[in-house]
Amino acid sequence: MSECIVIGGGLIGLSTALHLRWLGASVRVLERARIGDGTSTRASGWISAHLRTPNELLSVVLASLEYFPELIARLDDDCAFGRCGSLVVLDSDAQLEQRRLLDIEQRNVAGYGGATFLDRRQVRDIVPGIADHITAGAYFAGDAQVDPGRLVRALHRVATGAGVIVHEGADVSTIRRDGADWKLETTIGAFTAETLVNAAGAWAGTVAEQVGFDLPIVPIAGQLLVSVPVPRITEPCVIYQPDPRFGNRFACGVRQAQDGRLWLGTTYRPGSYDTAITAEDTRTILTGAATIFPALSGVEVERAWAGVRPVPADLVPVYGAVPGLDRFYAAVPVAGLAECAIAGKAMADIVLRGSPAPMLEACSPGRFAAS
Ligand SMILES: Cc1cc2nc3c(=O)[nH]c(=O)nc-3n(C[C@H](O)[C@H](O)[C@H](O)COP(=O)(O)OP(=O)(O)OC[C@H]3O[C@@H](n4cnc5c(N)ncnc54)[C@H](O)[C@@H]3O)c2cc1C
Structure with a gap:
């Protein structure tokens, strides 16, 4: 059994998977197309705080800008970061x-x-x-810049090298509870996990729908x-x-x-x-x-x-546990290239240690829960 499944092989899913692995978790990534084929290889390459709305988004990007050099140093390519x-x-x-x-x-x-x-x-x-x-x-x-395609490929290589299992062509169509675990049906077969992270980018709302949670992603x-x-x-x-x-x-x-x-x-x-x-x-x-x-x-x-x-929908990134669903998490950015470094580190902390950094409290998906 895989301990933790990340749905979505973009920058946010890969960074989360890698940081989970670095903290010792068994991790599997399910990507319905090819790694990076969603949005992550299509970004402009800006890691910019300057342009961001003065809310939690700016805090997250500032933290990411600070952490980026350390993350890049642990990859096998500098990804044209500067x-x-x-x-x-x-x-x-x-x-x-x-x-x-x-x-x-x-x-x-x-x-x-x-x-x-x-x-x-x-x-x-x-x-x-x-x-x-x-x-x-x-x-x-x-502010900084990085080559988005090189960053996706480096995260992918380093994650698989560290032991993350990555499946391409694995479209997750059904998610349901199976005792204490989550059971997923995909185009390449069924998977079981104790923990799920929804990092499906622009399609994260559709994935959340499968478990009855309304996650408004535009x-x-x-x-x-x-x-x-x-x-x-x-x-x-x-x-x-x-x-x-x-x-x-x-x-x-x-x-x-x-x-x-x-x-x-x-x-x-x-x-x-x-x-x-x-x-x-x-x-x-x-x-x-x-x-x-x-x-x-x-x-x-x-x-x-x-x-x-x-x-x-409220222009604030989504990072955290989905309320009412045991060990089900969501990670959806606003500026995913800029956020991905700290997002992966923070998600691994939330999943394995349970507590979000204070900066991320307002990013909880709980804010969308029906009252
Ligand atoms: C033109 C353009 C320029 C941009 N420029 C910048 C920039 O300069 N700086 C910046 O910070 N941001 C930029 N962005 C935004 C940035 O690219 C995104 O925020 C980021 O790529 C999102 O990453 P992600 O991992 O959340 O999503 P994605 O990269 O889309 O990854 C999600 C993955 O989930 C997969 N998936 C979806 N549903 C399922 C399913 N049911 N089962 C399995 N897999 C599934 C998808 O195939 C996809 O690969 C830009 C975006 C665009 C379009």
């Missing part, structure tokens, strides 16, 4: 004011030192090629483009959000990876699981990138993809 910083670029007094207000709120979250506000000249000291209309910026040196599909390598235009990840109310469903992000490729994104399709690449989203992303870096007009695109973000 502390590159991030820069929000602004082109109106209204945007600057709004950013300052957000920064005040973010500073209330323990451990967040806040952004450094830059004037027109200071922005150009960091990104000389920025467009003329950009008049100010908010810079946060603590799918938000979105598209990303990757260019061919180009001469360096930026060290920090750069973001520009012309409509702060998000009515245009687009946040223009430019991350230049260590190999010179630009990761350009991203669009937001709320309520959608559709991972089609659309000409409209491609146009939106390319136009946005050239709006802040004119030199990117006509940049050659090498790859494009879309993925589905899992977003808990």
Whole structure:
């Protein structure tokens, strides 16, 4: 019998499985497709606190940013991890004011030192090629980047090397109680476990339904483009959000990876699981990138993809025990790449030691239990 089964082989499931194993548990991962095929290999590569809502999400990302170097050092690849910083670029007094207000709120979250506000000249000291209309910026040196695909593959390799058993093509269709255990029916057969962790990302709500728990996870599909390598235009990840109310469903992000490729994104399709690449989203992303870096007009695109973000309905990550279900846990992020390091460590502590870190108390799935 396997002691602990993790449903979902994305960043959150793999990190949880690895940390459980490091603490001595027997662990099995059931992934219905191939490892990383859900959303985790489709992320943009930002590990950003700067951009996060000033709630538990920001606390979790800060803790993850701190723990990431230690985790990476235990993997067999550095996954192109680097502390590159991030820069929000602004082109109106209204945007600057709004950013300052957000920064005040973010500073209330323990451990967040806040952004450094830059004037027109200071922005150009960091990104000389920025467009003329950009008049100010908010810079946060603590943010980082990592290659999402390499991180998924490294977690997978190190987890299996440490003894985690991973099954691909194992779609969990039924979960029921079998005495003191959980019994799962999957496309590759039945499994029994004492402990279950639902790390099924955008599909975690469907998995929770199988045990009668209402876990409100909103799918938000979105598209990303990757260019061919180009001469360096930026060290920090750069973001520009012309409509702060998000009515245009687009946040223009430019991350230049260590190999010179630009990761350009991203669009937001709320309520959608559709991972089609659309000409409209491609146009939106390319136009946005050239709006802040004119030199990117006509940049050659090498790859494009879309993925589905899992977003808990209240924009707070979900980590903890599901109330009323013995040894059944849920782990669903808001910014899963940024959160995955600490999420796995914290979930292993919750599962094996029983107590969530104080930072995670408000992340309990219990908040969604019917009163
Ligand atoms: C375009 C884009 C850019 C993004 N950029 C960033 C970024 O820069 N930084 C950041 O922090 N986040 C980013 N994200 C979000 C991030 O990618 C996700 O939060 C993260 O990948 C979620 O990880 P996960 O492990 O929870 O889910 P997933 O990676 O989706 O893993 C869940 C797995 O569960 C499997 N599964 C589902 N149902 C079942 C079942 N019944 N049985 C078995 N297996 C099942 C799925 O196949 C899937 O592989 C981005 C997302 C998108 C779409």
